[in-house]
Amino acid sequence: MGKNLTKRSEDYSKWYNELVIKADLAENSGVRGCMVIKPYGYAIWEKMQAELDHMFKETGHENAYFPLFIPKSYLSREADHVEGFAKECAVVTHYRLKNEEDGSGLVVDPEAKLEEELIVRPTSETIIWDTYRRWIQSYRDLPILVNQWANVVRWEMRTRLFLRTAEFLWQEGHTAHATKEEAEAEAVQMMDIYADFAENFMGVPVIKGVKSESERFAGAEETYCIEALMQDGKALQAGTSHFLGQNFAKAFDVKFANKEGKQDWVWATSWGVSTRLMGALVMTHSDDNGLVLPPKLAPIQVVIVPIHRGEEQLNAISERVAPLVSELRSKGISVKFDNRDTHKPGWKFNEYELKGVPVRLAIGPRDLENGTYEVARRDTLEKETMKVGDVVARVETLLKEIQENIYKKAFDYRETHITEVNSFDEFREVLENKGGFVSAHWDGTPETEETIKELTKATIRCIPLDAVEEKGKCIYSGKPSMRRVLFAKAY
Incomplete structure (x- = not known):
């Protein structure tokens, strides 16, 4: 069985694509941008699912299932949310086909137009918070700690197996709480669970942090994340956990009577990881001979x-x-x-x-x-x-x-590919010739962040949770900065 894999040093992207296919993990399907996960690849995903599901249930979470279709009006209720996902949505407009009168084949029946278009689930905050409105009346109904294993659709033009596909598998947790403190603690707890899983089961070291405002999940007040580094020096977001504040409760009118008998808005979180973890697993450990799997997740040990x-x-x-x-x-x-x-x-x-x-x-x-x-x-x-x-x-x-x-x-x-820089010239040189995470001062403005992204294709991957206060100057604007953040080119 000749492997004939392209070497990583020659073309990392080509090596990855060949390996995923030749190792029987997945293949492209007849639907553009969608993949077939083959039995060997799905067996790895099943082991990931089993471990994560156990970790979720150990912390009091329960599984449920919500609809694949979301009324368009639901998505419109939270302004930041709809703006964040509008360009990725697949839309259902009709509910029936019919045979063409001349016998040339099937066509959409124009008489079967839906009164309201349905969005194929890109994420479930809106449909779930519409549901929670019926579940929550009192503080006695809280917290709600729910997770679902599901598929989602986010329309992608440039796809790559596991890393970016129009349809992918994931889990999404959605929790409701009586207090801000409880919701924030939940968001941090789930980030910690993801980090534990990544490091102790996948064998992938991660950095825990928060996203910059422009990189946050649409509709979140804070996004906690774990960031991993692949062998080609590019970063990969391995999991996110969002503190949603009361934004979705207000959008869907989800109130509860607190212990004092007063009405208050519910506090929310959401969190998820996807089959993108399969890509992280392949790219972190594998070599020119093929896959290298961590024993804890290998279908055959x-x-x-x-x-x-x-x-x-x-x-x-x-x-x-x-x-x-x-x-x-x-x-x-x-x-x-x-x-x-x-x-x-x-x-x-x-x-x-x-x-x-x-x-x-x-x-x-x-x-x-x-x-x-x-x-x-x-x-x-x-x-x-x-x-x-x-x-x-x-x-x-x-x-x-x-x-x-x-x-x-x-x-x-990873440790040898975290590089501190203090000037924009140094920043560009490291990105081009070494890669990895670049630790640099940033003035905290989205304008500077966007300019750096346009000039270098590097984004702020996270503001590390363990970042210490350190006075300095932004590498681009020269304005004051209180801490370093991690930049990288990313998948």
Whole structure:
């Protein structure tokens, strides 16, 4: 199985696209801008879903489901929200087709025009807050801690598998609270959960921060975010959590009687991550040989490949392997014994290397005689020979080591690609020749932010939560600045 992947150093974008397709994660569909997530790719997404869903429920959240279609008038009620999403909306105008009278095919029935157009869900704040109006009357009804797993549509002209598609999968949390403090704490808590998941399951180091005003979610008072750095020096927004204030409660007239019996507007948050995390996973860890997956999210953590001639040898190997497979599975390790006789061992080695399986075991006639296995790890491609009795313990250790190693490698890369600059010339030089996050002073105005974006294509990725007060001058305007922010070119 020849991989023939473009090298990252030659064309990172082409390498990524080839890898997603060749590793059987996803492919383009017959619908422009939409993708087919293939079983292997969906298995990774399912593991992400399962871990996140568990984390949400541990913090008191429940799952629900809301309509895919949103009346156009709903979107119009929150001014910033509609302005933020208007150019990305897919609109349903009719509800029926009919056969053309001359038999040339189907056409939209002009008699079946909807009284009010429906927007295909770009995000669900409006439909959910219209619903919450019926659920909330008193402080006793709060908080509402709801999440939904769903698909959304945001019309995109330039698409890339997982990173930017017209339709994508995600989860979106929508919570309602009695106080500002409670809502703000919720928004911060969800950012922390996303950071925990990214670092401890995906192996992706992230920086926690808040967005600048111009980069905030449309309709939010504050957007908390986690930002990751890919191997090509570009940033990727890995998750956002929004403090919405009372904006949506006011837009949809959601009031409640507080403990003093007075009417007040409800406080809100929303938060989400999407299949874009799949792109982050690929781009953070993978190499010129294929995927490198963190063991905690790998659909297959261990693959066993027999090396044999004829059915007799395969049967003998199968007998040796069976108790090992059972023991590994009893310890919660996903394992596959690939006994297909349609492909040679070398082809299988290539396939599982391309697909990023963390640990590969090989066993042949000589191993049968010696009571050994060849053990190979995907992250470093190192191999060793182990006695049968030592394999299970070694596999358990390796899975932990690989998870830690790929995180450390990504963390070290990120740390060496955060560069402080103090002038606009330095800023441009770093962006063009080194990449990564550029730590620089900014005067806090959207005008300066927009000008820097126009001149360099770099945006403010976040104002780090741990940023210390440091007097300085804006790299572009020279005006006073109280702290550094992180700029980068981004996906």
